Amino acid sequence: MKINFKLNEKNISVDAPPMKRLLDVLREDLGLTGSKEGCGEGECGACSIMLDKQLVNSCLVPIAQCEGASILTIEGLGTEENLHPIQQAFLECGGAQCGICTPGMVMASFDLLKKNSNPTVSQIQTGLAGNLCRCTGYVKIIDSVTKAAETFK
Amino acid sequence: MRGLTPDYEMKTPKNIKEALQILSTNSGEWQLFAGGTDLMVSYEAGKLTHKKFLNINALHELKGFVVNDQEILIGGGCTFTQIKNHPIIQQEFPLLVNSAEATGAIAIQNRATIGGNIANMSPAADTPPVLIAYNADLILLSSKGYRIVNYTQFHKGYKRADLRADEIIMAIKIHRHQGISHSYYRKVGTRAAQSISKVCLAGVACVFRGQNIEWIQIGLGSVAPIPMQAIQTEHFLNEKDLTHENIQQARNILMDEIHPIDDIRSEAKYRKTVAGNLLTEFLESLKK
Ligand SMILES: Cc1cc2nc3c(=O)[nH]c(=O)nc-3n(C[C@@H](O)[C@@H](O)[C@H](O)COP(=O)(O)OP(=O)(O)OC[C@H]3O[C@@H](n4cnc5c(N)ncnc54)[C@H](O)[C@@H]3O)c2cc1C
Numbered sequence: 001m002k003i004n005f006k007l008n009e010k011n012i013s014v015d016a017p018p019m020k021r022l023l024d025v026l027r028e029d030l031g032l033t034g035s036k037e038g039c040g041e042g043e044c045g046a047c048s049i050m051l052d053k054q055l056v057n058s059c060l061v062p063i064a065q066c067e068g069a070s071i072l073t074i075e076g077l078g079t080e081e082n083l084h085p086i087q088q089a090f091l092e093c094g095g096a097q098c099g100i101c102t103p104g105m106v107m108a109s110f111d112l113l114k115k116n117s118n119p120t121v122s123q124i125q126t127g128l129a130g131n132l133c134r135c136t137g138y139v140k141i142i143d144s145v146t147k148a149a150e151t152f153k
Numbered sequence: 154m155r156g157l158t159p160d161y162e163m164k165t166p167k168n169i170k171e172a173l174q175i176l177s178t179n180s181g182e183w184q185l186f187a188g189g190t191d192l193m194v195s196y197e198a199g200k201l202t203h204k205k206f207l208n209i210n211a212l213h214e215l216k217g218f219v220v221n222d223q224e225i226l227i228g229g230g231c232t233f234t235q236i237k238n239h240p241i242i243q244q245e246f247p248l249l250v251n252s253a254e255a256t257g258a259i260a261i262q263n264r265a266t267i268g269g270n271i272a273n274m275s276p277a278a279d280t281p282p283v284l285i286a287y288n289a290d291l292i293l294l295s296s297k298g299y300r301i302v303n304y305t306q307f308h309k310g311y312k313r314a315d316l317r318a319d320e321i322i323m324a325i326k327i328h329r330h331q332g333i334s335h336s337y338y339r340k341v342g343t344r345a346a347q348s349i350s351k352v353c354l355a356g357v358a359c360v361f362r363g364q365n366i367e368w369i370q371i372g373l374g375s376v377a378p379i380p381m382q383a384i385q386t387e388h389f390l391n392e393k394d395l396t397h398e399n400i401q402q403a404r405n406i407l408m409d410e411i412h413p414i415d416d417i418r419s420e421a422k423y424r425k426t427v428a429g430n431l432l433t434e435f436l437e438s439l440k441k
Pocket residue numbers: 041042043184185186187188189190191192193194215229230255256257258261264265266267268269270271272273277278279280320321322323347348349350
């Protein structure tokens with residue numbers, strides 16, 4: 001089945017079975033391996049992306065539901081040469097260790113800061129509640145988001 | 154393990170009419186697919202029961218809210234994010250905001266629909282107790298027309314309900330002027346976000362001078378094979394004073410009335426105690 005959508009500002013078309021998960025299309029068909037698979041069942045947030053300006057878990061989205069959609073992944077947010085301010089903040093505050101959760105954390109932070117440019121710690125916790133990290137203990141992640149918020153203001 | 158991806162079909166109807174047409178000849182081979190937050194988890198676990206899915210997620214007929222003087226209609230395809238952000242719901246139906254916020258984290262709330270939450274028929278879902286408390290009606294649509302089912306009569310047994318394979322949950326209807334003076338919602342789970350409820354209680358009441366209960370309606374999750382209305386407890390409490398003895402007796406009636414499905418005895422007993430505690434907390438709050 002042919003599916004047309006916008007990915008990181010570019011119009012693209014993929015040929016995939018309708019129930020193929022968006023996460024697998026991104027990683028396998030399109031070579032965008034920034035989005036990670038942690039759990040495959042909506043619990044960990046490692047696969048978080050923006051679908052039509054809303055944060056979603058790409059492991060729970062069948063590709064057929066992306067027809068005509070606009071998708072933003074971590075690759076569209078920043079590049080190695082030109083980091084997004086949130087990525088820069090994670091780098092500076094030690095918000096990433098092994099890095100598996102980081103793309104999802106950055107996307108969830110992006111979604112949060114878009115809606116609320118000056119979040120409290122508790123609002124950051126709610127915004128990132130769907131994202132699990134096994135390394136950092138979260139304190140440095142919260143610091144990173146607080147720091148990123150300063151550049152958003 | 155997930156089945157082979159190419160084995161599954163998904164069709165996106167142009168409008169609700171086309172969806173109903175496909176369903177009218179449905180002898181069970183097509184399954185509705187909305188936000189996919191339940192179905193994709195089953196898919197991953199290799200537990201899907203169907204191979205053909207009808208994608209109703211983009212049908213705008215299922216998406217909006219209709220508000221008139223008497224009632225609010227919530228489209229079956231509305232997500233919990235849309236529900237918790239709706240101004241009338243925020244003002245008049247705060248328990249729906251509470252349950253929407255308790256449903257997974259933000260990325261789940263952005264996809265999970267209220268129609269899917271109901272149709273999934275989980276006894277542990279967080280919004281059904283609220284729909285019981287608010288005495289909601291379901292508007293069910295098929296190619297033959299629509300029918301209205303009171304939500305307290307919808308569930309018939311574990312994963313069984315008054316819903317045919319050719320029907321879509323079109324909307325949820327709630328009356329706006331019920332004369333509610335107090336409302337209460339609490340979900341007891343393990344992890345704050347994403348946790349399956351251990352026990353959830355939603356209640357509304359009309360209380361006269363912090364003393365006498367004129368009427369009360371209570372819904373519970375995870376205490377029976379279906380989302381459950383505490384009918385005997387309500388019956389006892391209607392037109393009663395909020396005395397210590399009455400609260401105590403209501404708690405005993407509730408703990409007798411509910412039937413947690415858990416086989417492990419201590420687990421069932423624990424759920425009963427938690428439900429009793431939540432009821433006591435709710436009833437105490439009515440004095441204020
Ligand atoms: C990580 C995670 C955490 C969660 N946490 C919670 C929680 O805390 N509390 C809670 O209550 N739930 C929770 N859920 C489940 C919740 O997301 C679902 O129950 C959701 O509301 C189902 O809606 P959906 O649109 O995603 O349904 P789908 O998965 O698309 O469908 C579910 C079922 O409903 C049927 N269906 C869908 N729409 C309709 C309709 N309009 N008419 C008739 N039938 C229909 C489908 O055929 C299917 O049988 C969680 C899920 C995940 C993955």
